[in-house]
Amino acid sequence: xxxxxxxxxxxxxxxxxxxxxxxxxxxxxxxxxxxxxxxxxxxxxxxxxxxxxxxxxxxxxxxxxxxxxxxxxxxxxxxxxxxxxxxxxxxxxxxxxxxxxxxxxxxxxxxxxxxxxxxxxxxxxxxxxxxxxxxxxxxxxxxxxxxxxxxxxxxxxxxxxxxxxxxxxxxxxxxxxxxxxxxxxxxxxxxxxxxxxxxxxxxxxxxxxxxxxxxxxxxxxxxxxxxxxxxxxxxxxxxxxxxxxxxxxxxxxxxxxxxxxxxxxxxxxxxxxxxxxxxxxxxxxxxxxxxxxxxxxxxxxxxxxxxxxxxxxxxxxxxxxxxxxxxxxxxxxxxxxxxxxxxxxxxxxxxxxxxxxxxxxxxxxxxxxxxxxxxxxxxxxxxxxxxxxxxxxxxxxxxxxxxxxxxxxxxxxxxxxxxxxxxxxxxxxxxxxxxxxxxxxxxxxxxxxxxxxxxxxxxxxxxxxxxxxxxxxxxxxxxxxxxxxxxxxxxxxxxxxxxxxxxxxxxxxxxxxxxxxxxxxxxxxxxxxxxxxxxxxxxxxxxxxxxxxxxxxxxxxxxxxxxxxxxxxxxxxxxxxxxxxxxxxxxxxxx
Amino acid sequence: xxxxxxxxxxxxxxxxxxxxxxxxxxxxxxxxxxxxxxxxxxxxxxxxxxxxxxxxxxxxxxxxxxxxxxxxxxxxxxxxxxxxxxxxxxxxxxxxxxxxxxxxxxxxxxxxxxxxxxxxxxxxxxxxxxxxxxxxxxxxxxxx
Numbered sequence: 001x002x003x004x005x006x007x008x009x010x011x012x013x014x015x016x017x018x019x020x021x022x023x024x025x026x027x028x029x030x031x032x033x034x035x036x037x038x039x040x041x042x043x044x045x046x047x048x049x050x051x052x053x054x055x056x057x058x059x060x061x062x063x064x065x066x067x068x069x070x071x072x073x074x075x076x077x078x079x080x081x082x083x084x085x086x087x088x089x090x091x092x093x094x095x096x097x098x099x100x101x102x103x104x105x106x107x108x109x110x111x112x113x114x115x116x117x118x119x120x121x122x123x124x125x126x127x128x129x130x131x132x133x134x135x136x137x138x139x140x141x142x143x144x145x146x147x148x149x150x151x152x153x154x155x156x157x158x159x160x161x162x163x164x165x166x167x168x169x170x171x172x173x174x175x176x177x178x179x180x181x182x183x184x185x186x187x188x189x190x191x192x193x194x195x196x197x198x199x200x201x202x203x204x205x206x207x208x209x210x211x212x213x214x215x216x217x218x219x220x221x222x223x224x225x226x227x228x229x230x231x232x233x234x235x236x237x238x239x240x241x242x243x244x245x246x247x248x249x250x251x252x253x254x255x256x257x258x259x260x261x262x263x264x265x266x267x268x269x270x271x272x273x274x275x276x277x278x279x280x281x282x283x284x285x286x287x288x289x290x291x292x293x294x295x296x297x298x299x300x301x302x303x304x305x306x307x308x309x310x311x312x313x314x315x316x317x318x319x320x321x322x323x324x325x326x327x328x329x330x331x332x333x334x335x336x337x338x339x340x341x342x343x344x345x346x347x348x349x350x351x352x353x354x355x356x357x358x359x360x361x362x363x364x365x366x367x368x369x370x371x372x373x374x375x376x377x378x379x380x381x382x383x384x385x386x387x388x389x390x391x392x393x394x395x396x397x398x399x400x401x402x403x404x405x406x407x408x409x410x411x412x413x414x415x416x417x418x419x420x421x422x423x424x425x426x427x428x429x430x431x432x433x434x435x436x437x438x439x440x441x442x443x444x445x446x447x448x449x450x451x452x453x454x455x456x457x458x459x460x461x462x463x464x465x466x467x468x469x470x471x472x473x474x475x476x477x478x479x480x481x482x483x484x485x486x487x488x489x490x491x492x493x494x495x496x497x498x499x500x501x502x503x504x505x506x507x508x509x510x511x512x513x514x515x516x517x518x519x520x521x522x523x524x525x526x527x528x529x530x531x532x533x534x535x536x537x538x539x540x541x542x543x544x545x546x547x548x549x550x551x552x553x554x555x556x557x558x559x560x561x562x563x564x565x566x567x568x569x570x571x572x573x574x575x576x577x578x579x580x581x582x583x584x585x586x587x588x589x590x591x
Numbered sequence: 592x593x594x595x596x597x598x599x600x601x602x603x604x605x606x607x608x609x610x611x612x613x614x615x616x617x618x619x620x621x622x623x624x625x626x627x628x629x630x631x632x633x634x635x636x637x638x639x640x641x642x643x644x645x646x647x648x649x650x651x652x653x654x655x656x657x658x659x660x661x662x663x664x665x666x667x668x669x670x671x672x673x674x675x676x677x678x679x680x681x682x683x684x685x686x687x688x689x690x691x692x693x694x695x696x697x698x699x700x701x702x703x704x705x706x707x708x709x710x711x712x713x714x715x716x717x718x719x720x721x722x723x724x725x726x727x728x729x730x731x732x733x734x735x
Contacts, residue, residue: 364689368657371686375707376605
């Protein structure tokens with residue numbers, strides 16, 4: 001029994017220390033009342049034991065102090081609850097009216113002598129028990145109801161305190177009754193056990209361990225995961241803020257919330273007061289952590305300032321929630337940064353698209369306006385030849401011929417430049433393409449201008465991944481290049497598979513039996529306007545753009561083009577990624 | 592010999608001259624050529640408005656694409672959308688070989704699309720166009 005009594009005294013002493021520490025940390029009125037409550041109770045319990053041990057006059061004095069302390073405890077607990085949820089003035093008056101006479105009586109009354117309990121003592125005990133019960137009932141009801149709209153941890157802490165208050169009241173009342181009616185050791189032990197239980201509950205309400213908070217916070221954690229998901233999905237500043245405000249508001253008591261962003265726009269949740277809005281705009285102080293200012297929590301983020309109206313319970317019960325708010329603030333900042341980056345990227349992309357459209361229109365108009373005069377020049381040259389051919393001597397006819405050659409060359413040049421410029425502006429709609437099918441079509445189209453040439457397309461290669469339009473342009477240019485630069489009208493051009501130098505790629509060869517390209521020039525030929533022969537303007541010669549275009553097309557498709565060694569003529573190799581994934585990994589090898 | 596009426600809609604006077612010249616070189620058929628210098632004038636002629644009241648509806652229209660006041664595609668859309676005019680063959684004759692122009696012209700109902708510089712021989716090109724649409728093909732009867 002002594003051990004239990006000692007443990008009870010120690011438990012309430014620890015409660016007194018914990019509540020005093022809380023007051024040192026917060027310096028708030030509720031914390032002050034809470035500290036007063038448990039310091040006084042600890043004094044009462046301690047002095048009661050000490051007085052009983054010492055006896056005599058000192059013991060009597062200590063006993064009176066103990067009685068006053070224990071009687072005052074429920075009233076102090078009432079003042080603590082009233083500081084969180086202020087009652088009407090009448091309730092205060094009734095509480096004072098109930099407790100003051102009992103306190104005075106406790107100070108004056110001494111323990112009755114041995115023998116039957118006098119009636120006045122019974123009356124005193126009854127008054128004390130009634131005051132305890134009434135005050136405790138109000139405290140229990142107030143704390144229990146007030147927790148209804150609070151976040152999980154705060155709600156459970158308040159209800160734990162309410163339960164503890166009810167339990168200790170049972171212990172006090174039972175102890176009071178047993179003192180008057182005589183008690184057995186077992187009964188006293190049970191009362192001490194109940195008191196100890198209430199101490200444990202009070203401690204859980206003050207400062208629950210981490211594992212208890214985690215268990216209590218499950219609902220909030222689910223909500224916070226949802227909030228994180230909404231943040232990740234948000235694509236605009238408004239979405240980020242408006243998805244977070246309800247969660248933060250709920251975390252801190254469900255009050256109105258507002259966010260003042262860097263553009264000066266205020267996002268609202270609920271109906272924030274003018275006082276809160278004023279705090280948002282007051283930039284005299286910076287709040288790098290969630291900070292209680294009057295009845296609000298303020299937090300400065302990179303994207304603006306957050307303000308949430310809190311409940312009166314937040315300062316005492318909302319330490320976890322304040323920490324979570326800070327953590328959510330970091331996530332909000334990251335989301336706002338991401339949104340800002342996307343906004344910039346979207347704006348840049350829109351500008352680029354607009355520029356591309358303007359460039360397309362410009363090129364289209366320019367090309368048409370450049371080609372029209374050339375068409376007229378060629379047409380009038382035809383008229384001159386038809387109507388005045390007999391009037392020209394050989395020099396005149398030569399001049400006419402050179403005029404025609406230059407005009408036709410300019411026309412070809414404009415057409416090739418237009419094709420080259422479109423490479424960067426048309427969508428690269430990559431899809432599986434059968435190069436040999438396109439090669440056959442190109443061969444059919446190319447034969448008309450070169451009736452003596454032979455164009456052969458042999459067996460298939462695996463489909464490659466590229467734009468069909470660009471594949472056609474590529475093969476047209478390669479075949480045209482072979483027909484134009486072979487140096488012979490009866491050239492044979494063969495398009496066939498070639499061994500790829502890299503896994504996951506297909507390779508074709510476009511080879512002719514013409515004059516070939518000297519080894520020293522095999523990389524130069526892919527340069528813009530590069531030619532290897534004289535008389536570039538003559539009809540039938542290229543503009544020097546075709547192979548440059550081929551290289552660009554192949555590079556954009558992720559492949560490469562080169563001139564392979566060949567005993568006869570030119571062997572152009574084109575290697576492109578296949579449409580199907582490679583069967584196994586491999587390394588690039590040189591051909 | 593039946594007289595074929597051809598409307599040449601072309602804003603560039605040089606191109607218009609060359610086209611008319613090519614048409615005049617067509618033998619075996621008598622061709623009367625009418626000229627319009629922009630899109631609005633083309634529509635005025637087709638609808639017989641203003642100075643073209645009492646005109647003869649053409650049996651064939653050679654239509655340039657880039658013209659002021661109303662471009663060739665707008666004229667083509669109006670003509671092919673009008674039941675009174677839609678039977679008249681329209682051949683787009685233009686220096687544009689852009690894919691989108693070709694596609695759009697056929698979407699709107701052109702009967703043929705000829706690029707002036709194809710084969711780099713404008714005269715022969717225009718002559719072939721004129722020969723085909725006036726001598727070899729059978730043009731519909733059009734009534735005012």
